[in-house]
Amino acid sequence: MDFKSFVLNHLNTGVVQTNGPEKNQQIFIANLFSFIGYALAFLMGVSAFIRQDWLLGSVLLIACLLFFSSHLILRSKRITNPYNVSANLVTSSLMLLMVYLVYTGGVNGTGPLWIYIVPPVVLFFGGLRKGTRNLALFVLVISILMFYPNNEWLGTSYTFEFKSRLLYSFLTVSCLFALYEYVRQNSFQRIKEMSQKYEKQAMRDPLSGLLNRRGMRERLQNEFERSQRYKNDLTVMMCDIDHFKVVNDQYGHDKGDDVIINLGAIFESCLRKNDSLARWGGEEYLLLLPETNGDQGMQLAEKLRRKIAETQYKHDDKTFSVTISIGLHQIAATDTINQAITKADTNLYKAKKQGRNRCIID
Numbered sequence: 001m002d003f004k005s006f007v008l009n010h011l012n013t014g015v016v017q018t019n020g021p022e023k024n025q026q027i028f029i030a031n032l033f034s035f036i037g038y039a040l041a042f043l044m045g046v047s048a049f050i051r052q053d054w055l056l057g058s059v060l061l062i063a064c065l066l067f068f069s070s071h072l073i074l075r076s077k078r079i080t081n082p083y084n085v086s087a088n089l090v091t092s093s094l095m096l097l098m099v100y101l102v103y104t105g106g107v108n109g110t111g112p113l114w115i116y117i118v119p120p121v122v123l124f125f126g127g128l129r130k131g132t133r134n135l136a137l138f139v140l141v142i143s144i145l146m147f148y149p150n151n152e153w154l155g156t157s158y159t160f161e162f163k164s165r166l167l168y169s170f171l172t173v174s175c176l177f178a179l180y181e182y183v184r185q186n187s188f189q190r191i192k193e194m195s196q197k198y199e200k201q202a203m204r205d206p207l208s209g210l211l212n213r214r215g216m217r218e219r220l221q222n223e224f225e226r227s228q229r230y231k232n233d234l235t236v237m238m239c240d241i242d243h244f245k246v247v248n249d250q251y252g253h254d255k256g257d258d259v260i261i262n263l264g265a266i267f268e269s270c271l272r273k274n275d276s277l278a279r280w281g282g283e284e285y286l287l288l289l290p291e292t293n294g295d296q297g298m299q300l301a302e303k304l305r306r307k308i309a310e311t312q313y314k315h316d317d318k319t320f321s322v323t324i325s326i327g328l329h330q331i332a333a334t335d336t337i338n339q340a341i342t343k344a345d346t347n348l349y350k351a352k353k354q355g356r357n358r359c360i361i362d
């Protein structure tokens with residue numbers, strides 16, 4: 001394994017496809033943060049030991065171990081939500097380390113300069129609400145430590161100007177990061193809603209609002225697998241409007257469209273919640289009936305056929321009605337989805353050949 005793939009492997013610890021892209025990105029960045037955290041803490045800890053600053057060196061090495069543990073947690077299969085546990089560990093270790101640096105002053109009083117790492121990390125891991133809460137807690141703790149009279153709660157001493165400017169600049173940076181996180185969350189939410197909307201639209205037929213072929217394929221796949229696993233009955237029904245060309249020719253395309261929409265509504269009104277209905281082609285509908293055998297499917301088909309034939313449409317001062325032909329097939333264990341649809345289609349063809357306005361099952 002070369003160095004690049006080693007680093008990428010390391011940073012992708014805990015990334016699995018089932019998480020989805022947003023979560024995986026968070027896990028990747030969590031690994032990156034913990035990697036930077038433990039590498040920096042380790043180097044600074046070693047350098048503190050070389051300077052014979054035993055206490056700072058030990059604290060930094062403990063921080064290094066905590067950051068490394070947050071990475072190990074992401075590998076764990078036993079922890080229920082490894083990302084959350086790891087994120088909590090990174091943020092709390094970082095905040096404690098920074099409180100310690102503010103308290104002691106670090107190397108020559110430069111320790112507090114590291115606290116600007118806190119806002120981006122805390123807001124990234126905690127999100128806007130929890131992140132702001134953690135930041136407020138952090139500000140409260142360091143303010144009490146720094147502004148307690150006579151630097152009594154500090155292991156070092158800072159001038160009032162240094163402390164107040166440190167606090168102001170920290171608050172400014174925190175506000176800017178919180179604003180950025182707010183905008184980022186809002187945009188992310190909007191993009192998510194839009195992509196869900198478009199994903200939904202891509203599954204629907206714009207005229208009738210029913211599922212289109214793509215949407216129905218997904219349902220077919222799911223129901224097909226379910227019926228095979230639990231040995232449940234499953235019936236497909238292919239319906240086609242008879243002589244629909246005549247409707248278009250005599251009453252116009254718009255009226256034809258109305259008929260297509262209305263038929264969809266009639267089908268829907270007769271179906272169960274578990275059934276699926278799609279506009280499969282121009283004037284063709286596909287119905288999928290889980291836990292329904294051929295006889296039960298045939299009863300429903302007859303009901304639909306009669307209801308549709310009885311429905312009257314008005315055009316100017318004329319009324320007309322349409323009929324449908326239906327081909328059914330109860331799916332057998334040996335059928336593939338395509339074979340089942342072809343068999344229903346063959347029965348529909350037979351119904352058309354035998355004079356239309358009828359239902360046929362094999």
Ligand SMILES: Nc1nc2c(ncn2[C@@H]2O[C@H](COP(=O)(O)OP(=O)(O)OP(=O)(O)O)[C@@H](O)[C@H]2O)c(=O)[nH]1
Nearest residue numbers: 240241242243244245246248253254256257282283
């Ligand atoms: N108004 C309208 N018509 C459509 C739509 N999609 C397909 N059609 C029409 O449906 C008609 C289908 O005609 P054919 O395939 O000859 O079948 P048919 O006239 O229904 O005759 P049979 O199926 O043999 O009973 C065509 O005239 C298409 O233009 C649509 O979205 N709106």
